[in-house]
Amino acid sequence: MRISLVLAAASPLCFGLGAACSSSESSATPLPITDAGSEESAPRRPPVDDDAGELGPTTGPALLSETGLYSDFASRTLAGELFTFAPRYEFWADGGKKSRFLSLPPGTKIDTSRIDDFTFxxxxxxxxxxxYDGKLVETRLLMKVREGTGNKSWWQVAYVWKPDGSDAVASPLGATAALGTTHNVPNQTDCANCHGGVSDVLLGVSAIQLSDPATNPLGALNAAGRLSTAPPAVIDVPGTGVVKDALGYLHGNCGHCHNDESVRLNTQTKMRLRLLVGQSTPEETGAYTTTVGTVMKHTLANDVTDVVVKGNPDRSGLWLRMGLRDFYGMPPAGTQVVDDVGRETIRQWIVGWQ
Ligand code: HEC
Ligand code: HEC
Structure with missing residues (x-):
């Protein structure tokens, strides 16, 4: 069975709050205010993109049992040839436990000729x-259905499990408090907003994210003949200790939106949080070259204007926004709970930066 899916009614909100956001600013919802601290600015959920041109195909398998993840659905036997992987720097998902699988058609290779921008x-x-709470709540799928790169080539949807576990159903509009947990399932626009920020949609299947020295998943894919171009023998995140941890964290949680590829954000300000292969010192990374002295587009409470003020997290918009889950919260989707541990890493990094 295949279904045609209708996307969420166009939201009057706009994902790229400023320059990147023009066609839809007309209706009732006011544009973000600059005085985030004022009483009138009631928190609301993150802005979403209503530019359907940026979204992928809206037709795909209606049920998870039809996607090929399992060779035998009844016994939940996973298909052979699945590559199980974990990114070196996971995206914070409110404490949820995640498993990830990659399947490439027989005989094909990932085009790794551009080491930071794989093409599948x-x-x-x-x-x-x-x-969540020990329950399998959703299984997300990204499936490349046509030539080309980016959102337009990928079917992107979450399959929400039925309460009786008999199957999981494609849910293009997402779901709130799925299966009685506190977890909200993102809609297709959310998927595209995050996954469309890089060249060809996959975020954890990248040179840096597969570079964990303990497991070296990129090396394993190469050994299996699945990469077009052999990657450098060693790929690492620059720095040591909390600096390295912070750079990796920002890459995994923020860099897929805050980078040069992202059509929505590359004009907002110069802030870039994505790491690139070959950056060998912290000082070369965007987290160092584009944060200190960069004035944010939107001023926060207490007149905080800068992305980072060295040594002073409390004056650094980057750290402050990680502690919010309202309109100004970062990341603006995919999470409802602040990542206290990750945020502390960022705090220590800024404190130590003199
Ligand atoms: C807030 C950002 C965000 C949203 C929203 C989001 N993702 Fe992701 N997704 C990520 C990041 C970052 C990774 C890689 C890191 C990880 O897996 O922890 C990822 C990984 C994945 C993976 C594993 C393959 C890969 O790219 O590494 C799949 C499959 C996936 N997401 C599907 C989806 C689908 C489908 C949706 C929408 C229903 C969605 N995601 C929504 C950020 C997001
Ligand atoms: C889903 C994409 C997405 C992710 C992931 C994301 N952001 Fe953002 N971010 C945005 C958008 C869109 C804006 C512009 C809207 C605004 O200024 O409020 C923004 C703006 C910002 C700003 C203001 C800078 C400026 O240019 O004015 C900061 C600071 C920021 N984000 C930090 C972060 C941090 C830190 C993370 C990771 C913990 C993160 N963001 C993850 C989409 C994202």
């Missing part, structure tokens, strides 16, 4: 399972 063969499928 048509037929590539990536799955990500989310468990």
């Amino acid at each position: 063969p048509v037929g590539t499928k990536a799955f990500k399972e989310f468990r």
Whole structure:
């Protein structure tokens, strides 16, 4: 069975609050205010993109049992040839437990000639399972259905598990408090907003994210003959200790939106949080070159204007916004709970930066 899916009614809100956001600013919802601290600015959920041109195909398998993740659905036997992987720097998902699988069509290779921007063969499928309270709540699918790169080539949807576990159903509009947990499932626009920020949609299947020295998943893919171009023998995140941890964290949680590729954000300000292969010192990374002295587009409470003020997290918009889950919260989607541990890493990094 295939279904045609209708996307969420166009939201009057706009994802790229400023320059990147023009066509839809007309209706009732006011544009973000600059005085984030004022009483009138009631918190609301993150802005979403209503530019359907940026979204992927809206038709795909209606049920998870039809996607090929399992060779035998009844016994939940996973298909052979699945590559199980974990990114070196996970995206914070409110404490949920995740499993990820990649499937490449037989005989195909990932085009790794551009080491920071892999291109995937048509037929590539990536799955990500989310468990909350021990329950499998949703299984997300990114499936490349046509040539080209970016959102327009990928079917992107979450399959929400039925309460009786008999199957999981494609849910293009997402779901609130799925299966009685506190977890909200993102809609297709959310998927596209995050996954469309890089060249060809997959975020954890990248040179840096597969570079964990303990497991070296990129090396394993190469050994299996699945990469077009052999990667450098060693790929690492620059720095040591809290600096390295902070750079990795910002890459995994923020860099897929805050980078040069992202059509919505590359004109907002110069802030860039994505790491690139070959950056060998912290000082070369965007987290160092584009944060201190950069004035944010939107001023925060207490007149905080700068992305980072060295040594002073409390005057640094980057750290402050990680502690919010209202309109100004970062990341603006995919999470409802602040990541206290990750945020502390960022605090220590800024404190130590003199
Ligand atoms: C707030 C940003 C965000 C949203 C929203 C989001 N993702 Fe992701 N997703 C990520 C990041 C970052 C990774 C890689 C890191 C990780 O897996 O922890 C990822 C990984 C994945 C993976 C594993 C393959 C890969 O790219 O590494 C799949 C599959 C996936 N997401 C599907 C989806 C689908 C489908 C949706 C919408 C229903 C969605 N995601 C919404 C950020 C997001
Ligand atoms: C889903 C994409 C997305 C992710 C992921 C994301 N951001 Fe953002 N971010 C945005 C958008 C859109 C804006 C512009 C809207 C605004 O200024 O409020 C923004 C603006 C910002 C700003 C203001 C800078 C400026 O240019 O004015 C900061 C600071 C920021 N984000 C930090 C972060 C941090 C830190 C993370 C990771 C913990 C993160 N963001 C993850 C989309 C994202």
